Amino acid sequence: MARRPALKKQVTLTDPKAIRALAHPARQRIIDELYSGSVLTATEAARLCGLTPSAMSYHLRALEQWGIIVRDASTEDGRERPWRAPARSLHISSRAAEGSSKVAAKAFVSTFTEPLLKDLEAWAASDRRGAAAGASDMAKDRLWLSDKEAAELNHEVRALLERYGKGRTPERHPEDAQARNVFWSILPHTQ
Template identity: 30%
Template sequence: MPEKPAPDEKPEQAAEKPAPRVLDPRSLRGLAHPLRIQILRALRHHGPATASQLGERLGESSGATSYHLRQLAAHGFVQDDPTRGKGRERWWKAAQEGTAVDEALFKNPDPEVQGAVEVFLYEIANIHTQELNTYLGTRHQFPDAWSGASDISDFTLHLTAERQRELNEKIHRLIDEYTALTEQDAADTQRVRMHLHAFPQHGAN
């Protein structure tokens, strides 16, 4: 969620959306592992953590999370959080708030790059499914107002690739407007996740 402006920070500066990390072939190969993607997601959603804390959250050993944290750090996805921890306790935080895929990756002829693309996309799809299922299993824990505010919809359109790109960009711009809102002080504020899936289908008329 958007953070409040620091005391010496201008409001217009605070409202700027942080640039996501754009994946290239090297960084994609460094990230394209299910546990690394889960670790990075956990740090972005839940804040800084140690390898042991991440292992407990993700059901993995601290040795495994520690190894993959070092790999993520080598590719610039995570970094030390010097404001936390004492002595040998090492805290990690996400280095960026988001990730974007360079479209050139989809056309890269390197089989290793294509394999990494597949791992990355399938893991993101799995995460979306997990998040939705978690909400469905816990929706009774939220105030009644959220039952009507939540949305699980699907639509069928007939578009060219160019029109689909245009629609995606319009939706992203609209979401950006709401991303800039700072309502975390409101009593009924919840962190909201939105997934956008748009894809062609064979044999659909």
Template identity: 30%
Template sequence: MTDKKDAVPIGPISDEDLLTLDARSLRGLAHPLRMRLLAALRDRGPATASQLADRLGESSGATSYHLRQLASFGLVEDDPGRGTARERWWKAVHRGQRFDSIGEFVRHPDPEVRAAMSTFLVEHATSSAEQVATWMSTMHTWPKVWQEAWDSSRFTLRLTPQDAVELSERVHALVEAFRERETDGPEGERVRVQFHEFPIASD
């Protein structure tokens, strides 16, 4: 189970909480370790390079270097309430990121931007799969009520592109509506909701 004292507050997300990725910020973020570092800061709150190195199984030199790179792109910053002359604490600038159009980057004329988009998507998919696998291998450590509350489903539909957009928008709206129910009570836990929607080739 989560250690609630370490978890950052979660709740309704405003537009100011989200970074809209452009070509420059995408290139800055599209690195497996940088994406993991940023996710760790968003999930667990401010930390030092050494703490993140221990958490992610990396060297402090690597985490320190990539944190500075993230800072140069405006993705992380110093936490002035924690830092000291000997210990630098980092925090995420935004609670999440979004794209105005993923297709814009998939079709981008600059091959470096297309490569960054590919790296970002593959790492995002890898991270999602790892989180599901971690839950499935550790669910026996959770109370029975949570062992029976989770879900992993797969559906195949026949949709037009317009239908797919509508489905995605409705799912996102439903998830956002549940943010109003978030609780710090004894039964509340952080719940990861993953949603994937994509066409598959016909056999």
């Protein structure tokens, strides 16, 4: 089997058309799965999303076109090549979001907010919210920061997230670890 290249730190989308490629729930579900460390064939991805393998292959190739996902090394029998994320995280440039159409802007927002809302609803309904003190938390703060300070804070948070996520995949992680979604945003306050 071919050796898998090391993951880049991040993929950053700068083209509004690339953001538009995110505008489908199946694509968002697969991006979430692959950027969490999974490696999936089109058939496995289709099963996750309730689509046919043919329809899923179309979506996978569209994401590949923008470098959002890549084909992994061939399987032993060579019949179906799996897909993976080329990096540990996916970022969308604020410049791309500013220059995007309403459809692309909606895809940009929904890529991050729909999974967040789903996780928040499950968390609120769970009877395990307090199972481990501090293990699951939410916070909303307002800070008064210069652009330079906001950039520094963003850099520090990304470095911290990278430290905790480095080398961990669905197959490789501490025995007592569970998958946790982390959402981070630092946005200007609007009135």
